[in-house]
Amino acid sequence: MSDENMMKDLVSLCKRRGFVFPASDIYGGINGFWDYGPLGVELKNNLRDLWWKWMVLCPPLGPEGTEYAGAPVSMVGLDSSIIQNPKTWEASGHVAGFTDPMVDCRETKLRYRADHLVVYSYLDSTFLFAFNKETSLEDVEKKIHKFAKKRGSENIRQIFELGDFTKVIISDELKDRKYNYHSLDKIVAPDTLEPGTLTEPRQFNLMLDTYPGVIRDEAHKAYLRPETAQGIFLNFKNVLDSSRVKIPFGIAQIGKAFRNEVTPRNFIYRSREFEQMEMEWFCHPSEAKLWRDFWFVERQKFWTAIGLAGENLQMRDHDKDELSHYAKAGYGTADIEYRFPFTAPGFGELEGIAHRCDFDLTQHQKISGQKLEYFDQERNERYIPHVIEPAAGLTRGVLALLAEAYTLDPNRPSGVYLNFHPAVAPKKAAILPLTAKEDHVPAAQKLYMALREDFAVDLDIKQNIGKRYARQDEIGTPYCFTIDDQTNADGTVTARERNTMAQERVSMDRAGEYLREKIKPAKG
Secondary structure (H helix, E strand, O other), X not given: OOHHHHHHHHHHHHXXXXXXXXXXXXXXXXXXXXXXXXXXXXXXXXXXXXXXXXXXXXXXXXXXXXXXXXXXXXXXXXXXXXXXXXXXXXXXXXXXXXXXXXXXXXXXXXXXXXXXXXXXXXXXXXXXXXXXXXXXXXXXXXXXXXXXXXXXXXXXXXXXXXXXXXXXXXXXXXXXXXXXXXXXXXXXXXXXXXXXXXXXXXXXXXXXXXXXXXXXXXXXXXXXXXXXXXXXXHOXXXXXXXXXXXOOEEEEEEEEEEOOOOOOEOOOOXXXXXXXXXXXXXXXXXXXXXXXXHHHHHHHHHHHHOOOOHHHEEEEEOOHHHOOOOOOOOOOEEEEEEOOOOOOOOOEEEEEEEEEEOHXXXXXXXXXXXXXXXXXXXXXXXXXXXXXXXXXXXXXXXXXXXXXXXEEOOOOOOOXXXXXXXXXXXXXXXXXXXXXXXXXXXXXXXXXXXXXXXXXXXXXOOOOHHHHHHHHHHOOOOEEEEXXXXXXXXXXXXXXXXXXXXXXXXXXXXXHXXXXXXXXXXXX
């Protein structure tokens, strides 16, 4: 199955089985917004809770070979407001610099990020062809063949088939016009067969604004936060004054953020409302590289432990031209990337570990007039801490887990099952009476009542047992406990494992212990 078809099937499964729905579905949806259904919210909450446990409740031990080795690092949590004082975003640089270059198509009225469009071009060509950079060569060829047929221009198709073309990001193409064929009036936009419909790129601010209170003018404009990080920096002094923490320590937060994306796409990967799992680690400037490297390793361990391992996960340092303004003076940013179906054979960002230097605290100290320096008693030194930021997309993490779990199997009725790690699976087990007979159902209900206090379990009584197994496989339930005639005789149930479909008899009294042993992720 192609990656494109796999993605279509995954999106279909997500709606059919209650993982993700288009927001406002009965009204035709709203671009860039999604609702999480009964199973999707469980999957998302499981990922959220595991991250919180690994980062806040049971943080890792400090780096080996240092004074911090052997003891848990210091970590506290926070839940800051979605709307902050507008000066926050002036200080952080978002008001002036949080923009994307944008081009519009005058014919289709569609909008594209200029830095996400590539132009296929060749010398002496009459026309150039723009596509989203994720577009496959197969789809590029189909479009150019269609265009050539309409124009009766075989030379376009033949030159493309010979591979005699260059591929250039459109914003670079328009910036550097040293060749006479670099011209907007020659470019055919992605969703039309007519050249010359694209506008010049212009900057587009990504923040969604709002007007708290009754007056709606520029003086009273505020913003929905585009990231959760700034709420942490604003509370740096509050946390120091109210908690028993000292440098180095971290503040973690999970919450919603909003970005007015020009072109939301790829399901829940790039949307206008999303959730982040971020932590800001405050440390002495001389230890920034130590902690940057430490968190890069620790965050890889997390994703690997919950099932994102192997060739679909990679680690990559940012190139110099990719660095954010706050990272250019430091040790840069490293990404943990996942091979999503729509990026294959390439990768897309899952989590970034950035050295933000002292940029944020310095800016907020300057704009607010509040002292945000830290006095280090052990060093007898006053300084603004440097910050290491592991920032992951919660909703992107959900998509990665879904994509990784999606497994084709022609031997199953639905032809597919979701191979979730048990720790993140929405349902840990299903309780299935073999039949709806009176002597099977009571025992199933008893086991369900015993397990539901500690585990998310499903009591599924209707339909034949094969169809119920198939449903549980398709939603990723790792274990099924089947109650049959033998249950009433000796108090055992059939435990079925999702991936192998292997079965074994387990005492009803041990079912909870059995699940507990199976679902815990290994901490490396």
